[in-house]
Amino acid sequence: MVPGSGEGGSDVIEFADVHVRLGNRDVLCGITAALAERRVGVVGANGSGKSTLARLVNGLALPTSGTVTVLGLDTRRHAAKIRRGVGFLFTDPDAQIVMPTVAEDVAFSLRRRGLPREEVERRVREVLTRYGLDGHADHPAHHLSGGQKQLLALCSVMVLEPDILVMDEPTTLLDLRHSRQVADLLRELPQQVLVVSHDLPLLAGFDRVLVLDQGKVIADGTPREAIGHYRKTMA
Numbered sequence: 572m573v574p575g576s577g578e579g580g581s582d583v584i585e586f587a588d589v590h591v592r593l594g595n596r597d598v599l600c601g602i603t604a605a606l607a608e609r610r611v612g613v614v615g616a617n618g619s620g621k622s623t624l625a626r627l628v629n630g631l632a633l634p635t636s637g638t639v640t641v642l643g644l645d646t647r648r649h650a651a652k653i654r655r656g657v658g659f660l661f662t663d664p665d666a667q668i669v670m671p672t673v674a675e676d677v678a679f680s681l682r683r684r685g686l687p688r689e690e691v692e693r694r695v696r697e698v699l700t701r702y703g704l705d706g707h708a709d710h711p712a713h714h715l716s717g718g719q720k721q722l723l724a725l726c727s728v729m730v731l732e733p734d735i736l737v738m739d740e741p742t743t744l745l746d747l748r749h750s751r752q753v754a755d756l757l758r759e760l761p762q763q764v765l766v767v768s769h770d771l772p773l774l775a776g777f778d779r780v781l782v783l784d785q786g787k788v789i790a791d792g793t794p795r796e797a798i799g800h801y802r803k804t805m806a
C-alpha cells in the first residue's frame with residue numbers, strides 16, 4: 572500500500588519515528604507518517620494506541636521520542652499555538668460541555684480569547700445555526716440528546732475556526748441517524764480532519780485510513796485497502 576505522500580508545507584500532520592511510553596507500556600512504537608489528506612481515519616483494536624495518536628496531534632500527549640509536527644510546528648515546543656490551531660472532540664461530549672446553556676457553552680472559549688461581546692454573540696449565533704442548534708441557544712446543555720450534545724461540542728470547537736479537527740470516536744455514542752449527521756458534516760468541513768473510529772461506513776468515505784495494532788501502523792492506504800486489512804486481522 573502506498574502511504575499518501577505529504578505535500579510539504581504547514582498543512583500536514585507529521586509523525587517522525589514517534590514512540591510513546593506510558594508507565595511501563597510502549598503505547599506507540601515507531602509511528603512514521605505524513606498526513607496531508609483532508610479526511611484521515613484511524614482504526615484499530617481497543618488498546619492499540621488510537622487515542623494516544625489523536626492526542627499527539629494537539630499536544631495533549633507528547634512523544635517519548637521522535638517528533639510530531641503540526642501546522643509546521645513541533646508539538647513539544649509550541650503546545651499553546653498548536654492547541655489554537657487544532658480542535659479536539661472527545662468521545663463523550665459531556666466531558667467538554669462546561670457552561671449551563673448551549674449558547675454560553677459555545678461563547679465560553681471565544682470569550683477566553685478576548686473577543687468583543689458583539690463579535691462573540693454573532694459567531695455563536697452563526698455556528699449554532701450552521702449545525703441546527705439555533706432553536707436551543709438558551710436551553711440547558713444537559714437537556715440535549717446525546718446527538719445534540721455531540722453537535723454542541725462540535726459547535727464549541729468549530730466556532731474557534733481551527734485549521735485541523737481531531738475527533739476521537741465521535742459517533743460511538745450516537746444512534747444511526749445522528750452518526751449519519753456527523754458523517755455528512757465531516758464530508759462538508761473544509762478543514763483537515765483526523766478521526767479515530769470503529770464506524771467503518773464513516774471511514775469508507777475518507778481519503779486515507781491507517782490501521783493501528785499494538786502501537787504500530789500495520790496498514791495505511793485507501794479505506795478499501797486499509798479496512799479490508801483491518802477486517803482480516805479482526806477475523
Ligand SMILES: Nc1ncnc2c1ncn2[C@@H]1O[C@H](COP(=O)(O)OP(=O)(O)O)[C@@H](O)[C@H]1O
Nearest residue numbers: 593594596598616617618619620621622623624
Ligand atoms: N496514562 C497511561 N498510563 C499507562 N498506560 C496507558 C496510559 N494511557 C493509555 N495507556 C495504555 O495504552 C494503551 C493504548 O491506549 P489508547 O491510546 O487509549 O488506545 P485505544 O484508543 O486504541 O483504545 C492501552 O493499553 C492503555 O491501557
Ligand SMILES: [Mg+2]
Nearest residue numbers: 621622623739
Ligand atoms: Mg481510544
